[in-house]
Amino acid sequence: MIREAAINETLNELEGLIRAKANYSVINAKRTVLMLRCIANGGNTWSKVAKCVEDFEGITVSLTSLSNVIRTLKRLGVIRDYEFLDTMYREAAIRLGIPNYSRLF
Numbered sequence: 001m002i003r004e005a006a007i008n009e010t011l012n013e014l015e016g017l018i019r020a021k022a023n024y025s026v027i028n029a030k031r032t033v034l035m036l037r038c039i040a041n042g043g044n045t046w047s048k049v050a051k052c053v054e055d056f057e058g059i060t061v062s063l064t065s066l067s068n069v070i071r072t073l074k075r076l077g078v079i080r081d082y083e084f085l086d087t088m089y090r091e092a093a094i095r096l097g098i099p100n101y102s103r104l105f
């Protein structure tokens with residue numbers, strides 16, 4: 001019960017980050033979710049994470065865009081060396097839904 005509460009609290013934290021990113025760039029917000037999920041599912045190198053995101057989106061993604069997301073996640077203490085610093089982040093990342101921002105346009 002305590003573990004589940006901790007995961008939910010961490011999920012709320014990540015969702016807040018995604019909402020804040022969406023205020024500036026919905027594409028960046030979506031890619032943040034994708035990168036978190038890719039890392040949670042074993043993407044432990046730059047090339048694996050980039051391929052995972054590109055496979056999901058079906059397009060070639062700007063390396064600068066992906067680098068900015070990784071840098072932010074590192075700066076916030078969520079990941080280091082493509083691994084989560086806390087298992088709660090990994091569990092929460094697995095539960096993140098892919099946002100559907102098409103309704104905003």
